Amino acid sequence: MSRAYNFCAGPATLPEPVLRQAREEMLDWRGTGMSVMEMSHRSDEFVEIAETAEKDLRELAGVSDDYAVLFMQGGASSQFSTIPLNLLGDKTSADYVNTGIWSKKAIAEASRYGQVNVVASSESSGFASIPDQDSWATSADAAYLHYTPNETIGGLEFDFVPESGSVPLVADMSSTMLSRPLDVSKFGLIYAGAQKNIGPSGLVVVIIRKDLLGKALKITPTMMNYQSLRIMTPCTTRRRHTPGTSQAWYSNG
Amino acid sequence: MSRAYNFCAGPATLPEPVLRQAREEMLDWRGTGMSVMEMSHRSDEFVEIAETAEKDLRELAGVSDDYAVLFMQGGASSQFSTIPLNLLGDKTSADYVNTGIWSKKAIAEASRYGQVNVVASSESSGFASIPDQDSWATSADAAYLHYTPNETIGGLEFDFVPESGSVPLVADMSSTMLSRPLDVSKFGLIYAGAQKNIGPSGLVVVIIRKDLLGKALKITPTMMNYQSLRIMTPCTTRRRHTPGTSQAWYSNG
Numbered sequence: 403m404s405r406a407y408n409f410c411a412g413p414a415t416l417p418e419p420v421l422r423q424a425r426e427e428m429l430d431w432r433g434t435g436m437s438v439m440e441m442s443h444r445s446d447e448f449v450e451i452a453e454t455a456e457k458d459l460r461e462l463a464g465v466s467d468d469y470a471v472l473f474m475q476g477g478a479s480s481q482f483s484t485i486p487l488n489l490l491g492d493k494t495s496a497d498y499v500n501t502g503i504w505s506k507k508a509i510a511e512a513s514r515y516g517q518v519n520v521v522a523s524s525e526s527s528g529f530a531s532i533p534d535q536d537s538w539a540t541s542a543d544a545a546y547l548h549y550t551p552n553e554t555i556g557g558l559e560f561d562f563v564p565e566s567g568s569v570p571l572v573a574d575m576s577s578t579m580l581s582r583p584l585d586v587s588k589f590g591l592i593y594a595g596a597q598k599n600i601g602p603s604g605l606v607v608v609i610i611r612k613d614l615l616g617k618a619l620k621i622t623p624t625m626m627n628y629q630s631l632r633i634m635t636p637c638t639t640r641r642r643h644t645p646g647t648s649q650a651w652y653s654n655g
Numbered sequence: 656m657s658r659a660y661n662f663c664a665g666p667a668t669l670p671e672p673v674l675r676q677a678r679e680e681m682l683d684w685r686g687t688g689m690s691v692m693e694m695s696h697r698s699d700e701f702v703e704i705a706e707t708a709e710k711d712l713r714e715l716a717g718v719s720d721d722y723a724v725l726f727m728q729g730g731a732s733s734q735f736s737t738i739p740l741n742l743l744g745d746k747t748s749a750d751y752v753n754t755g756i757w758s759k760k761a762i763a764e765a766s767r768y769g770q771v772n773v774v775a776s777s778e779s780s781g782f783a784s785i786p787d788q789d790s791w792a793t794s795a796d797a798a799y800l801h802y803t804p805n806e807t808i809g810g811l812e813f814d815f816v817p818e819s820g821s822v823p824l825v826a827d828m829s830s831t832m833l834s835r836p837l838d839v840s841k842f843g844l845i846y847a848g849a850q851k852n853i854g855p856s857g858l859v860v861v862i863i864r865k866d867l868l869g870k871a872l873k874i875t876p877t878m879m880n881y882q883s884l885r886i887m888t889p890c891t892t893r894r895r896h897t898p899g900t901s902q903a904w905y906s907n908g
Binding site: 424482623 | 657658659661663664665666667668669671674675677678681682683687688689690692693694695696697698728729730732733735736737740763764767768855856857873874876877878879
């Protein structure tokens with residue numbers, strides 16, 4: 403067997419020890435007689451897996467208790483709508499920086515739910531450079547400021563973290579998360595599709611400052627509401643002994 | 656190794672031959688040098704996997720070409736909002752039958768997007784019986800009629816398929832899909848979380864009559880829009896050679 407080097411678009415290579423462990427545990431996870439895929443999301447075993455994953459991610463990425471960590475389905479593209487639905491609150495607009503295709507997709511989705519102000523764009527340079535932050539037309543009344551630290555299709559990467567003052571800074575870190583040290587405290591919300599540096603595709607990690615929870619618009623589907631998911635995670639559910647909840651940690655429904 | 660019998664809430668047991676095959680292919684899927692999780696969703700290999708899964712499901716469930724088959728993320732609970740967002744169209748209301756907890760969840764979510772008429776309820780019988788269809792207060796102008804063929808928590812199951820006339824019939828078949836023969840032609844939309852009879856949790860199968868596509872409300876996130884997903888599936892994308900699309904078949908984003 404020869405393992406491939408994979409630099410394609412989409413999912414990246416997973417570490418061989420991880421795949422070997424998954425293979426070993428496929429029919430019997432640590433004596434339970436079942437795979438992880440077959441476990442109840444409310445079982446002690448799965449709750450431990452979920453809690454360990456969160457603890458490990460907090461340690462690796464330096465995430466303090468001021469932030470909630472959510473493991474959601476749908477990939478980063480789902481967050482393009484989930485973010486405005488959860489963060490617009492009683493504000494009417496959000497600021498976006500357009501540095502390429504992923505920015506544009508995020509802008510198009512957010513435009514469904516509020517006014518999007520494109521405060522800076524790389525378009526005039528053919529998406530080859532990022533305008534100096536001095537020239538950005540940001541608003542102190544924006545619900546948040548969104549940017550894409552690394553545009554993987556055009557190949558345009560920020561070499562700085564924007565200053566957003568009291569406006570929460572939101573970043574799509576799908577291709578950069580866990581690739582370098584990160585000062586999480588500069589951000590209101592960080593999201594990252596797992597398929598590059600974290601795990602298999604289909605999972606998206608959301609790190610959100612806790613004071614930003616609870617502002618979802620009424621049209622937000624429950625399965626996209628950060629606050630609902632936060633409450634429904636099995637570890638929390640179990641500690642609170644809430645009857646009748648059946649929410650998977652991975653928001654499987 | 657002793658395999659467990661699992662009759663818990665949540666995911667069911669997966670067939671041992673399937674788990675064995677997944678185990679064998681974990682580090683090298685048929686000579687590609689990678690697992691399925693590491694493959695580009697646009698690769699020939701993954702497109703073949705996706706096309707085969709759809710073909711097999713169509714054969715097993717008897718799904719004609721009049722219907723689109725979508726494999727989506729989020730579980731059946733996400734469909735509670737995805738369905739009204741996609742099917743309400745220019746109608747103002749939808750009819751729902753309340754036979755238990757899953758019905759109630761579906762009703763609560765749909766109420767965010769339009770008027771929900773509960774046309775029949777098992778509440779007065781303590782959710783022990785289903786009212787005769789003669790007594791249902793259905794409307795010919797409803798966008799659709801939704802019911803839950805089997806309420807797994809209360810244990811209440813329909814022994815008939817409701818007649819809905821020209822109103823599309825929508826059914827949450829999470830616990831019954833593929834457990835018995837099914838006349839798909841009676842339905843406008845069938846959805847089923849995969850975790851009971853189809854595959855691992857986190858996947859939901861949506862079977863939708865093609866004339867019901869293309870009616871999504873403007874507030875529908877692209878990743879929840881059946882029409883967008885239908886167009887963006889890799890097999891379709893490839894045949895049409897649409898540049899710049901990067902949508903995973905499993906709607907991974």
